[in-house]
Amino acid sequence: MSKFKFVVALTILLSVWTSALAQNKGFDISRMDNSAEACTDFFQFANGTWLKNTEIPAAYSRWGSFNVLAENNRNILKEVVENASNSKAAVGTDGQLIGDYFASCMDEAAIEQAGIKPLNPYFNQINKIKNITDLQRQIALMHNQGIPVLFGFGGSPDLKNSSMVIANAGQGGLSLPNRDYYTSGDEKSQETREKFRQYLRNMFQLLGDNEEEARSHAFAVMQMQMRLANASKAPVQLRDPLARYNKMSLEEAAKLTPNFSWTHYMQTRSVPTVSEINIGQPDFFREMNTMMKDISIPEWKTYLRWMLINSAAPQLSKAFVDENFNFYSKYLQGTKEQQPRWRQCVAATDGAIGEALGQEFVKKAFTPEAKARMEELIDNLFAAFRERLGKLDWMGDDTKKEAFNKLSTFKRKIGYPDTLRGYKGLKIDRDSYFMNSVRSDQLQIERNLQDINKPVDRTRWGMTPPTVNAYYSSLLNEIVFPAGILQPPFFNFSADDAINYGAIGGVIGHEITHGFDDQGSKFDAEGNFKSWWTDQDRTKFDDRATCVANQFSSYEVLPKLYMSGRLTLGENIADLGGLTMAYTAYQKSLEGKPRPENIDGFTPEQRFFLGWAQVWAAKATPEAERSQVLGDPHALPRWRVNGPLSNMPQFAQAFGCKQNSEMVKKDACLIW
Ligand SMILES: [Zn+2]
Structure with a gap:
């Protein structure tokens, strides 16, 4: 039944989209709600009928323009991976990597037959741990495999010398989305922790524990993660x-964590x-240091x-797969059923060898003309930003x-990387x-460490x-727009x-404005964390940012679940600034x-705002909305439309x- 709904929703969306393209207007008025007032709730006005008629497909926790496009892109990729897996490309070529990766993911019979066996070498390593030195070595080995135990470690640009890559260690080691899930005392958070304990017990039983063992193992894990x-933060x-x-x-690091040897850790991982x-x-690392001695070796194992x-x-x-889905996707996100296997496998192939797959995607879905048009739009957005900056x-x-x-x-x-790294040796x-x-x-992981x-x-x-x-990177001071x-x-x-x-x-304006949001504004032209503000101007900026934070809070x-104005501040500043720039750029283009x-019946200015609202047409399960509020720096779609527009005199004037x-x-x- 739910599968049926999935297909219907998809077809309706795709047909809406096709007709929009055929009209060549880029917008379909049939998705609007004529009974709503633009000046009361613009999100509803622009998307109301679509919201009313659209059901979130069972394999999704949220559904909107982003998902429709992502599905379309995946349909294009499906053809690529299937062709690759049906042809016999030479070993080491992109075609072989793509085809075999996808085929191995699709081979559910082999995966079923292997069961837990692929993990046995790792379990054996863990079983051999006898002391704290073994333990730390095992942590390093697991990090080499990408298993996120205890903390994160890798290379990234130095905040204050952004042209150099340095070693970074950061908090980690949790299995719930963030620390608040462990520490919040409200009823829902308590329920979530209870469900998590159940999930832990189920998984340990799948590993062969009896009920009693599973209970005590689950307890040990929870105790440790609570401490972490x-x-x-x-x-x-x-x-x-x-x-x-x-x-x-x-x-100094050795003094911070006398019970944990960074030298041995980095040697084991062959860090330069x-x-x-x-x-x-x-x-966090102080506590980790204490835990090295406090926690028994069996509990660490x-x-x-x-x-x-x-x-x-x-x-x-x-x-x-099912247990994992039931907790993370079903319980935490409200997703009713799993994605069809091929979709999971296309996504996995993109995640693993996305550079190779991306080249094929670009051939099918991106043209030099589109790139040239983007260059022009970006030029116009920068010109608008300069103009507004001059008048601030x-x-x-x-x-x-x-x-x-x-x-x-x-x-x-724009589009795709000009320089390819390839997958030599994979x-x-x-x-x-x-x-x-x-x-x-x-x-x-190895490549990252060697950097x-x-x-x-x-x-x-980065995508x-x-x-x-x-995305925008403050350390590289760059804006990036994948072809997708x-x-x-x-x-x-x-x-x-x-x-x-x-x-x-x-979207372009949004990314540019990230360079001037509450975080990006603290980085200079070279991407270094360095103030370029007078104290007086910084105070004025902070006051204006606080206005946005209060609005979204x-x-x-x-x-009783309110958005966090501080968590979403950077994104909301970027939306407000980005739309202001885009509007200015559009006016200049006329x-x-x-x-x-x-x-x-809509003026050009009105259509501008409809274009933004259409991008954010989306609905989500209550679970997905909740998890977004608790951990995601982006405001929910309704407020990404109504929030910035209600600050813009240009919007009030247009309607x-x-x-x-x-x-x-x-x-x-008003900021930028
Ligand atoms: Zn952003």
Whole structure:
């Protein structure tokens, strides 16, 4: 039954989309709610009928424009992986890697037959641990395999010398999404922990424990993770870049954790020799240090076994996949059923060898013309940003000069990487899906470690080409747009400009503004954490940011569950700034031209805002909404539309909203 719904929802969406393309307007008015007022609830006005008629497909916890596009991209990739798996490409070629990875993932019979066997070598290693030295060696070995025990470690740019890669260690080792899930006392959090304990017991029983053993093992894991959680920082605290920066000599690190040897750890992992390391959260590592002695070796072994099985579960036989799904997807996210196997396998192939797969995707779904059009749009967005910056009344000239300087040094990446790293030395075959997954993880992990002590390679990408997303890196001062998002409804090569500026223009503006949000504004033109503000201007900026934080903290997502204005601040500043820039850029693009006609009765300015609202058409299960509020820095879609627009006089003007309308915020927040 639910499968049936899935197909229907998909067809409706795709047919809506096709008709939108056929009309060449980039927007379909049949998705709007004519009974809603634009000035009362614009999200409802723009998407109401779509929201009413759309059911979240059973295999999803959220469904909207992003998902529709991601599905479409995956359909394109399906053809690529299936062709590759049906042909016999030479060993080591991209075609062979793609084809065999996908085929091994699809071979459920072999996976079922292997059962828990692929993990046996690892369990044997864990069983041999006799003392704290063995334990620390095992932690290092597990990190080499990508198993997220205890803490995270890897190379990334130095916050204060961003052209160099340094070694970083950060808090980790939990199995619930973040520390608040362990520490919050509310009823729902208690229920979640109870469900988690049940999940732990079920998994230990699948490993062969009897009920009593499973209970005591689950208890031990929970005890340890509670201690780690209590010593960890909450998501909102992790947003402070300076608090995460505690670079110290190895001697200092040894003093911080006398019971844990960083030297041995890094030797075991073949990390290039370093004299310094950044310890992201010293309090966390102090607690880890105490736990090295406090926790018995048998309990440590239980914890390591748990982290191994929990991270490997999705690659194992059905019983493990199902348990894992039931807790993480069904209970925590409200997803009713698993994705069809081929979708899971396309996503897994993209995750493992996405660079190779991405090249094929780009051939089918991205053109040089689209790239050229994006270049032009980005140029126009930067021009708009410069113009607005020049006119900002709250910022002094000294700070402005630095802001202009930063703006002029942004780098951009569009579509796909120009420089390919390849997969030399990676062995992928059809024997074992689990081992393919381990080996491809290992390659990425090794490469990351080998970057340490080297200059940052600016050609790298943090996302694969088919990804429906975009990002800004404050350390590299660059904006990146994978080909995956440069498709309708975000970017519609043949559609009305107003829609494009409202959709992809807003996204471009969003990413640029990240360079000037509450975090990005603390990094200079070279990507170093360094203030370029006068004290006076910084105070004014912080006051304006607080306005946005307070605005979003007032939004009640579910009964008594409010959005965190501080957790979502950077994203909300980026939306507000991004839309303002995109609107300005659109207006500039109209200069000296005859005014565009109304379409479906909507003015060009109104269509701009409809373009943005359409991008965020989405609905989610209550579970997914809750988990987004608790851990995601992005506001929920309804407020990503209504929040920024209610601050924009341009919006009120476009729709003729009265001063007392819901969509016109008193004391509007204005930053960029
Ligand atoms: Zn963002």
